[in-house]
Amino acid sequence: MPSVVGLLEQHELAARRRVDGLRKEADRIQAELAAAEQEWQEWAIAASHS
Template identity: 90%
Template sequence: MEALRSKAKRLVARGWLAARRRVDGLREEADRIQAELAVAELEWQEAVGDQGAAHPRLRGRRN
């Protein structure tokens, strides 16, 4: 009976470890996506700002 409990504990620990690794991996991916989004937003703001400066009807507008 004790061997069965020990085996069950090991299986639970492995499941926990696998879940923990998955969470860590997803967090890393989310961080990468957020960084990529920040760069894309800056590029978009720069592009919109350049268009506004080049087009007389858009000068002074904020997007």
């Protein structure tokens, strides 16, 4: 039978891995959003000068 401490450590490790994965995903999405916003602004500037 696993100990309570062992189960808590497993839960903490799983939670930490999930947080790390979500942070990486959030960073990727923020970078993608920044690139899309830049592209949109460049298009809007070009369209306004046409």
